[in-house]
Amino acid sequence: MTSLPPGLAPRLVAFCEELRGEGVAVGSSEILDAFEALEAVPWTQQEDFRETLAATIAKSQEDRRVFELLFDRFFFRASEAEALERQVGEDRRYDGGDRLDLDALREAVRQAIAEGRDGEMRDLARLAIAAFGRRGEGSGVIGVDVQRIRRTLGLQAQTGSPDEPVLDRDQINRFERHLRRELERALIERTEKLPPSRPLAELDRALPTSPAQDLAAVHRAVAQLKRRLATVGREHRGRRRGAIVDVRRTMRASLDTGGVPLRLKHRPKHPRRPEIYVLCDVSTSVTSASVFFLSVLHALHDSFRKLRSFVFIERISEVTDVFERERDFRAISERISREGGVADVSGYTDYGRVWLEFLEEIVEDLGPRSTVIVLGDARTNGREPHAEVFARVAERAGRTFWLNPEPRLYWNYGDSVMAAYEPHCTAAFECWTTRHLEEFVNVVAGGTPSVEA
């Protein structure tokens, strides 16, 4: 219908190249599809253009997220570079921010955010920036400015009074993106050059672990895991391979075909239903990770019949019933920190003592069907690791897994005693991205044949 303007093709290929750099698998067939699709869609409509590219290039939700981040940045940079080259400046229609009534601005911003109108949000972001520039509060650092403006505008998730629309975190993030974008644009115009392009921060791609980050992000990561857990096990039931022939049913089926056993009937395979014991470190050395760990525990609780969970720092405490009673994640983490009673004197993790207590409490119940999962960084703060006690736990349990929130590179550095524990585990995993976690869940939920037949 429309032919692409010259110069767009190389841009698109460059964009795909950048996507590949961020780990999105873009094949040449996908690029070709994108071109073909763009011929059928008016590329001058920004939304259509973006959706068309996304539909042909980003083939999962995760890819789509990276795509959105990169799309904005890439085409923003491209247009800014072009503007610099041609010496086109913005006409500053939004000067006069000092005359603005802050309350009116705040109201308008809330309104635009609640209704999700991007164009308006962009204009208001410019207004807000102009207003703050006049008040001389700009710090020059974009990240800091964004937060200052957000605070002054009083934008916080879930603080709407009854007559104001309640804003959720995502909506506010969207406005923040506009703010950031406009601040960047202003910076580029001032300095007349583009800031260096950086790969997406590892934080964006890795597990949401820092407590400062929103719990919603943690939940998103876990929600997918939950769905997968709900279906694993079932997916193996239908497989014929390696199944045992059910003679009786085969004979019955052969009656249809005059006694010739044409169709083999198999015995259904029973999926493994593991008993799981999860031990989760909630000490300060893994504060960031423990938020995530707890939410994983939370997810696991819905997915396995028999699951007992424990949290520990210096002592160990069973929290199974907390998970059973509470369904709200926030309430759970509060209750655990309030009544877990796991910190004793120092607040430092004491793995040795934890094993001793765990063994004493649980030794009767551990059997070959039990799976023990430890979530922790194995940093003992110089205390006795009691690896031999851990070995006895591992010996009694059918399988023992260790999930370490630190990259493998850092294991056994400093006070990490991973090497003492690792030989006793069925397997030890580093676990700091959702992919690691998924691999692990596959193993636990029956992706591999069971150890004890």
Next chain:
Amino acid sequence: MAEGAERSVSTPATASAPESVADVKEALGRVGYLADEPAALVSYLAQRLGKPILVEGPAGVGKTELAKAISRATERPLIRLQCYEGLDEAKALYEWNYRKQLLRIQVAKEAEADSPPAGTPGEDAEGAKGWDEIFSEEFLLTRPLLAAIAATEPVVLLIDEIDKTDQEFEAMLLEVLSDFQISIPELGVIVARTHPIVVLTSNNSRELTEALKRRCLYLWLDYPEVEREMEIVRLHSPDLDEQLARRLVEVVHMVRQLDLKKPPSIAESIDWARALLLLGADDIDQSVFERTMSIVVKHRSDMDLVAERVGLKLGGVEGLGAEAAG
């Protein structure tokens, strides 16, 4: 079938391909499916480029409904393949009707026994003919995929919940999806006479293979915004008061915010709207909500949570309203 192969698809964009995204959106709207921008765009592209659509998203956002709507909007018949664990080629592609084949052989044998043996060369020829015969279309049971490929009229093929099958099945689909053809060893290759619109849905319970994704346009459907869901509800129960519809959708959104085992789907909002109409309710307060809650929440533990969080809130709002009035 051979003649069919001659008229294979040379131009995917058939004469009936829509002119613009807006056309598709409107056509879908006419048959009762309010598509958002991305959904309309992808449906448009699928028809223009002749590529399959892979739709992913949580349960109950209208993935299957999209395929049905496309079928209604384009007036093509819908052929549906519901996937499940253990689905195999015999159930999805084609199967030889071996009972019929056996009978045929038996008949041939009996006929042979009755008639005196003829000369050896003649018998050979007869036997060979028999074999050819039992592997002909007469003995072929078409399953959804073959039916879609062999159809003389253009169709919409819906492959529902593809994530429930195993990877081997996906691999088998590749031939169908990229070349729109199926090879049957005994018959040869069957090429599509018309270009089907293919919609695959997935609940994302496992990662699909790259190869499959590569051949599809990707569409992520999510729960709609309040405004759009309201339109959808009102489209399906036009008698519902606008105020009440808004209230209903807002409550459903509130319920979805909670961490439930099964969040309410769009279809359930519609059911609820109908139930409210039947009951003649003019507002959703705590008591109405608690009586009709089971339409949107279908899990014991979910119900407790929803009753506690949402039910109480509804009561509170009503209280506030009463205060303001008094």
